[in-house]
Amino acid sequence: MGVEGIGASVVRKEDKRFITGKGRYVDDIKLQGMTHAHFIRSPHAHAKVKGIDSAEALKMPGVVAVLTGQQIVDDKVGNLICGWAITSKDGSPMKMGAWPAMAPETVRFVGQAVAVVIAETKNLARDAAEAVVVDYEELPAVADVHAAIKAGAPQLHPEAPGNQVYDWVIGDEGATDAAFSKAANVVKLDVTNNRLAPNAMEPRAAIADYDSAEEHFTLYTTSQNPHVARLVLSAFYNIAPEHKLRVIAPDVGGGFGSKIFIYPEEMVALWASKKVGRPVKWTGDRTEAFLTDAHGRDHVTHAEMAFDANNNITGLKVKTYANFGAYMSLFSSSVPTYLYATLLSGQYNIPAIHAEVIGVYTNTTPVDAYRGAGRPEASYLIERLMETAARQLKVDPAALRRQNFITQFPHQTPVIMAYDTGDFNASLDAAMKAIDYAGFAARKAKAKADGMLRGIGVSCYIEACGIAPSKAVGSLGAGVGLWESAEVRVNPVGTIEILTGSHSHGQGHETTFCQLVAERLGIPISQVSIVHGDTDKVQFGMGTYGSRSAAVGLTAILKAMEKMEAKAKKIAAHALEASEADIVIENGEFKVTGTDKAIALPMVALAAYTAHNLPDGMEPGLKESAFYDPTNFTFPAGAYICEVEVDPGTGKTSFVNFVAADDFGRLINPMIVEGQVHGGLAQGIGQALLEHAIYDANGQPVTASFMDYSMPRADDLPSFKLSHTTTLCPGNPLGIKGCGEAGAIGASAAVINAITDAIGKNNLEMPATPDRVWRTIHAA
């Protein structure tokens, strides 16, 4: 490893612009003649739109237009789509209700847009929105999954009787029933995985600019995947053919999944820009983010785990109700099915698994992928079950896990996934050592003497990342392939541009991707730049989510680099009059091995472009591209243990210690990897202790600002102790597994296991607020 190569904790190249205020986010961009959009949103969870009167608003100063849902339908802008087809157990396709970008007839959640005001300034647009009168006829609404599936419940979509989207199953029901019939012990658990609001700090924003001469649109948007946005806007929403639509996602202030999806606001901005003949900008405020960014989680699950007389797991049965909200968001259908139930084997040998997932419509904000997407729900369920089992079977929870760990790889689970490699004992050992697990009993006794309740909680997670092998996901219903592309451009002076379809919105690609180049060519990262986030610059890409950018995106860069290096070696060999096989690349030079003959990279590059003396038949130039399609998912795994103290007088939980031992395969930049873990842990702890997107029974959101929704703040969290164990991923040449979601996947179970250990009561739902913990402690 060089000082800037693979494995070096290089400080980030992108930081200078962020720490000096020179970042360029969508809302920072101003276009000539730009107008501003403000959406008129439903205050009702379910209502008929009887009429919209915009006459007064249109007379107000600075108002350019008021556009309605009926107009967008009349102009044949397509309805929003869900890109993953799920088939119910009876063979029927999932049942989707229509989702127009603005509602012409019926609104189904608070915050759904019915019209938009376009005005000269943002304030004037807001003023005019106040003057638009929408006549609503309120309808009964339902927010809870169990209420929604009851007979007589308010119905959201005629296409989905009983509000059911699908009833999907996975695994072998017969084998699972047989395991349970022979079980020595059965452990049962009901858990709710609380609904969360993603809350990237940058609210979503869009600027659409229509050029009538070229019939061409440019969209600046807060996207994790601008090419997917262009594809969907073009192929399904009839905005423009792809070559007439450029999508730019500049600096993006966090995503966590919520900026994967193509939202109504971008569609409306594009459509409105053409209608008014001027650029249209929309920047959401925080309450709009709470109301319209796709939420995460929201599962209600009953699970049972069967054990034999030796405490070996023999079977698992799971039934989950997944709340989809009012509409099926872009990848929502896949989250509680193929991203959730396929991970239900956890780190354990479970011979038989059967899971049933029922997707349900409610009058709430749509739910889709949020950091981890299905995998946190699976991990939380399994790790709560293991802890519950240890308590019921009266064995040490770490020992019960260890006894049931998968130790032979590859391992085929009963729920599709084939784990390629791992060492679960190693990560559990590392975490137990880091937290001094053996000394816990003495610490608990001491805390008790001080009147405090001390608890320790283990969580051993596994996740499927590196999303994903295209053929495999295609066979499971995905509407897209999940490869990644890259291009390596060596300029005539030897500097390098890497074009990637991955998108960086905090992950540090501008540094880590350069580190691969530095590693291979021995040049400083200052001579490499990363180009991303613009469909006019990068040919195609699938974007960043599912911890895929290193495992898939960086591998694509590696493949392109290999092609470029092969050509460069030919040029160098020709220039040095040596055999191509004898050329090695070191410190920015192409050397003839075993001699002092060498030619520097800039000279090779110049030779490629002057083309005065190239090998016979070689094309000029030094630029190569590659598409990389992974062969399998990757399987990051690890062990998290936290030690907490609960004050029985207030119910407040404080962290004593939080340790994480992760196996991510090869690390490119350990500093950045650890930063990803810190952030994930904070989101997992936030879910466990603080966060909950709450609706009342009528579908009114109760938590629609940072004053109502409890975001983790600095004094809610501890400093973390991280360590790494390593098994290299055999599925990609760099051995990378991915690290972006692990913290959010593994943390919440560790916290709840620790609190329930402290208070001596097993049933405690998230978020474990002081009020809820106090009531649990003092419940009869």
Add this chain to the structure above:
Amino acid sequence: MSTVKLTVNGKAVAVDVEDRTLLVQLLRDHLNLTGTHVGCDTSQCGACVVHMDGKAVKSCTMLAGQADGANVTTIEGIARGDELHPMQAAFRDNHGLQCGYCTPGMIMSAIDIVHRHGGELDEATVRQELEGNICRCTGYHNIVKAVLDAAGRMKVSQAAE
């Protein structure tokens, strides 16, 4: 409309704004100082923190008119040419930022924290003082490290002056 006269990053400016204009709007929309961000509109997240007469304020929660006659410093105004402020350098060196959106407000709050506490900062104090700044990326771990690191650097640079 009113004319607001103030000094921003050492430069005297006079801006005609609607009376309801917020300080953050004056900075971003009228002066094109887009390093100051808006993250929540309710004075919770601190992405909009700037210094007014040497103290940290949330620029989304005050009218531009309230800054009339004041000396305002934004994230764009704390480096001396190419020389980063020690807090900026500490955020970079400790990987105290990821997406960068909360970062300007974090840095401006953190400088104020160090000024108020001098060299007496510890982890618990930094965590408590950062209550008014929300970050969704870093879990605060490296932000806390950065602030403590910068507190030491700022002491050294003050001593040198």
